Amino acid sequence: DGGITQSPKYLFRKEGQNVTLSCEQNLNHDAMYWYRQDPGQGLRLIYYSQIVNDFQKGDIAEGYSVSREKKESFPLTVTSAQKNPTAFYLCASSQGAGGELFFGEGSRLTVL
Amino acid sequence: AQKVTQAQTEISVVEKEDVTLDCVYETRDTTYYLFWYKQPPSGELVFLIRRNSFDEQNEISGRYSWNFQKSTSSFNFTITASQVVDSAVYFCAPSFPLISSGSARQLTFGSGTQLTVLP
Numbered sequence: 095d096g097g098i099t100q101s102p103k104y105l106f107r108k109e110g111q112n113v114t115l116s117c118e119q120n121l122n123h124d125a126m127y128w129y130r131q132d133p134g135q136g137l138r139l140i141y142y143s144q145i146v147n148d149f150q151k152g153d154i155a156e157g158y159s160v161s162r163e164k165k166e167s168f169p170l171t172v173t174s175a176q177k178n179p180t181a182f183y184l185c186a187s188s189q190g191a192g193g194e195l196f197f198g199e200g201s202r203l204t205v206l
Numbered sequence: 207a208q209k210v211t212q213a214q215t216e217i218s219v220v221e222k223e224d225v226t227l228d229c230v231y232e233t234r235d236t237t238y239y240l241f242w243y244k245q246p247p248s249g250e251l252v253f254l255i256r257r258n259s260f261d262e263q264n265e266i267s268g269r270y271s272w273n274f275q276k277s278t279s280s281f282n283f284t285i286t287a288s289q290v291v292d293s294a295v296y297f298c299a300p301s302f303p304l305i306s307s308g309s310a311r312q313l314t315f316g317s318g319t320q321l322t323v324l325p
Binding site for chain 1: 318
């Protein structure tokens, strides 16, 4: 079945460590996105990519980095520079100007 | 900048009641799409409905219907004959182009409405 796979589902990290969240899609979508969700709030855009080898900052990119070396993959690294990284992270993809975003199941990151 | 207001933080209804979720947005764009997503306790966002800004015809899809009024920037969503499985957080999300060329879209999410359907 086509969809988006995020891993790991749960992740614990010590302060000062970088961590990478995986996002893979087999929908053949051009655009991919990373969102962050804090408790009781909506989603905020971290980074997005329209095509391979290209990505742009979203509203809250500080302390995060991404890469888009393959169409199907868009990993997110939460660096030690991110001051409050504990959150729920959602990856999504879309195709076309009016296409809806398809979301993965999310990765819950907790910094100890 | 776009802004979305979902004034209802929490709603509780009894099964089989109809429920309407309100959404008001602000934008200076003339072309955009509007979405409703559902987030069950598992966390994944599930696409429900889409409407483009050029089409104000309101529709019904199964138990879902929506009322889009461009003049008041509102996009309300109604669930008819609610069921316990409808319990979730519902997000209204207008979608705007991130870059003038290309397909990437910026979804601006409201803070969500927690719907609880009681048996």
